[in-house]
Amino acid sequence: MKLVLSPEQRQLRDAVRDFLRTSSPLPKVRQGYDPQVYARLNGELGLSGLIIPEEHGGAGAGLAELAVALEETGAALLPGPFLATAFAAIALTKVQGANKELMTGIAEGRIAATLDKSEVSYDGGAVRGTLAQVLSGMEADVLVAPAVTGDGLVMVAVELAGPGVTRTALDTLDLTRGQARVVLDDAPARVLGASPSGIGDRLCVALAAEQLGVMRAALDAIVAYAKIRVAFGRYIGSYQGVKHKLADMHCKLEQAESIVRYAAWAADESPDELPGAAALAQAYVGRACFEVARDHLLLYGGIGFTWEHDAHLFYKRAKADEVLLGPPRIHRARLADLLEL
Known part of the structure; x- marks a missing residue:
């Protein structure tokens, strides 16, 4: 088991971090999804094709590398469909004989995709169904979803700008990443292959990696603030109550990092351990991320509650992520069942 990043993974982390620091700082995040930033992210760094097999134009990397990238996009609160596309890519890499054109388009950054686990009905080359909350449903080009057929469950791909598709933007808590209600009414669809098992576990790991980045960025921000904010003639970081709270937040971060690294390793190297690792990742990291984001907002005092401050952006991303996969x-x-408790 490897809980420490390799030199190559550290280089990937530094490259993504430097890119986002200059191309998508928090003031720009407030402006919402920028297709140009997304295109550069994929064109210059190739992140959308990170786990796509090499024969389809991707890097053929593992979930451990994708977790490194997601940690950085989470820390930067990157708007847009990157997480949604990562979810779709995770599913497509597990579908036997998945559509080569679709995977190549994702790898090249030409196609933004999204995955929804709600089942739709497939008949005669078209699908019907209503998907209540599709992640990045307004920005994505293609929807990947399971569909019920007479022969069982298959994965299908639907062009979201095509006929028979109605998209309605939803008002969401997270201001940096949207969702949409998608209605499919005899929308043309391509069958990609049989629906694989185990996708949910890999999605849990990917989301936990983003949550780890949100935690780290929130803690770094409030630690920096505690070093310069003066109250009653003293830096607030010198007060025992603040120091203890920051120490608790740091401990949660350290535990979360170990859990995410283990889960990502299990996804690539030990499939038998993945279900338990994935359940642990969301059982612990999801709540810990929200608690760190909440406490970092509270430690800012009154200024943290204002719309002008970035603290509420981290708070809302953390809460939205906490419930994204349940x-x-x-x-x-689920973890208790796996452990037979």
């Missing part, structure tokens, strides 16, 4: 209690129950 609330922590669901993952705790």
